[in-house]
Amino acid sequence: MRAAQPTAATPRHPRLFSKQNLQLQAFSLPPAAPASGIASSCRLPINLRSFLAQQLGCESDASDDTILKYAAHADQFTLNKLARAIRRYSTALAHEAWVQCSVPVISFAEAHQRGCAVVLCLRCARVDFGDGALNDHQSNGCVPITLCRKETCQTHASTTKDPVADVPERVQRLVEEFRALRSAFGLCHFDLDCYLRGSHLILMWRPLG
Numbered sequence: 113m114r115a116a117q118p119t120a121a122t123p124r125h126p127r128l129f130s131k132q133n134l135q136l137q138a139f140s141l142p143p144a145a146p147a148s149g150i151a152s153s154c155r156l157p158i159n160l161r162s163f164l165a166q167q168l169g170c171e172s173d174a175s176d177d178t179i180l181k182y183a184a185h186a187d188q189f190t191l192n193k194l195a196r197a198i199r200r201y202s203t204a205l206a207h208e209a210w211v212q213c214s215v216p217v218i219s220f221a222e223a224h225q226r227g228c229a230v231v232l233c234l235r236c237a238r239v240d241f242g243d244g245a246l247n248d249h250q251s252n253g254c255v256p257i258t259l260c261r262k263e264t265c266q267t268h269a270s271t272t273k274d275p276v277a278d279v280p281e282r283v284q285r286l287v288e289e290f291r292a293l294r295s296a297f298g299l300c301h302f303d304l305d306c307y308l309r310g311s312h313l314i315l316m317w318r319p320l321g
């Protein structure tokens with residue numbers, strides 16, 4: 113007797129983001145009215161936000177809320193068009209070269225509470241924790257961005273109710289500041305972006321070349 117063959121093969125889902133292993137929900141619109149407690153974790157990646165703002169005809173610096181409000185009031189035709197645009201955008205993204213770092217959100221939260229420095233370097237493609245973090249990325253070609261600063265974090269952290277829920281918004285704000293500052297000096301910001309995937313914060317940017 114032959115051993116029983118396994119039954120029907122597991123259905124295979126199309127892997128939309130095979131190259132970077134990104135997940136669709138990372139690029140989907142968050143619920144139009146998220147519960148207030150989780151609002152901070154429903155943030156659009158910066159690059160997607162500006163793409164959506166463009167598609168919807170909002171100001172280029174429109175906030176997540178503005179975009180969600182536009183989307184909530186859009187007719188079905190516009191929403192379908194938008195959904196197709198997002199798919200095109202996601203496909204294009206998956207075919208482009210991106211560098212990414214994945215860091216557990218809890219690591220950010222703990223560092224923030226302990227007032228421990230956190231530095232991402234776009235050149236070295238790593239996130240370092242601790243006092244020496246910034247000094248380690250001062251060499252030629254390093255592009256460091258401080259994601260947690262000892263002096264400013266300790267006082268702020270003690271007033272934070274939920275340091276974990278706080279992380280995505282805080283890091284995204286720092287990334288936005290980094291982009292704005294680099295642009296102001298005529299420097300490339302490499303489309304640095306961050307978003308939440310499960311329990312990890314994903315930082316992604318274009319290769320420095």
Ligand SMILES: [Zn+2]
Binds near residue numbers: 223260265
């Ligand atoms: Zn911090």
Ligand SMILES: [Zn+2]
Binds near residue numbers: 234254
């Ligand atoms: Zn470096």
